[in-house]
């Protein structure tokens with residue numbers, strides 16, 4: 001029987017990692033994966049709520065994935081070339097067809113409000129898609145965007161509130177010079 005796919009998407013600070021960790025029993029039948037590219041969180045899935053769990057840093061689909069009942073993938077927007085070998089969406093589809101249940105979290109859009117293709121494609125094959133919002137750093141209202149505080153020239157760049165803020169429609173802006 002095909003496994004089911006749940007996708008948690010939204011801007012930074014929206015609670016995606018927290019919801020991801022709450023979506024499975026964190027026992028020996030569950031494998032957590034994080035992108036090797038994100039050295040910030042190390043070998044763990046970490047939520048700012050304080051929830052945290054060990055994860056295997058990956059730059060390709062793990063050979064033993066089929067041995068687990070449930071896979072959790074955080075920061076899926078990072079699982080793209082040159083930081084990931086292959087196509088993570090195809091890898092997920094294959095694992096689903098082998099009966100593995102999968103939950104994924106990632107940014108739906110970048111700091112310029114452009115869609116992350118991997119997340120758009122995952123939405124297309126999700127059995128359950130959960131769209132989350134943060135609170136706007138400027139006014140506290142629901143925020144569906146992430147703003148970058150300064151221009152660095154990188155679309156993919158690990159960072160926290162030193163570099164990024166959640167913003168509502170009214171307060172989002174591109175970094176100067178972008």
Ligand SMILES: Nc1ncnc2c1ncn2[C@@H]1O[C@H](COP(=O)(O)OP(=O)(O)O)[C@@H](O)[C@H]1O
Pocket residue numbers: 011012013014015016017018019046047048049133134135136137166
């Ligand atoms: N601007 C913000 N909006 C909402 N929550 C925030 C904000 N800044 C910090 N937080 C905290 O971060 C938590 C969500 O963290 P986390 O699970 O790491 O989110 P995500 O994985 O989406 O970045 C919230 O429950 C709240 O405690």
Ligand SMILES: Cc1cn([C@H]2C[C@H](O)[C@@H](COP(=O)(O)O)O2)c(=O)[nH]c1=O
Pocket residue numbers: 011012013016017038040075106107109110111112146147155156157158159160164
């Ligand atoms: C907006 C944006 C973010 N990133 C990076 C910054 C963080 O390391 C992660 C998101 O982490 P979170 O768990 O959702 O808080 O992604 C990026 O590389 N590019 C961007 O445009």
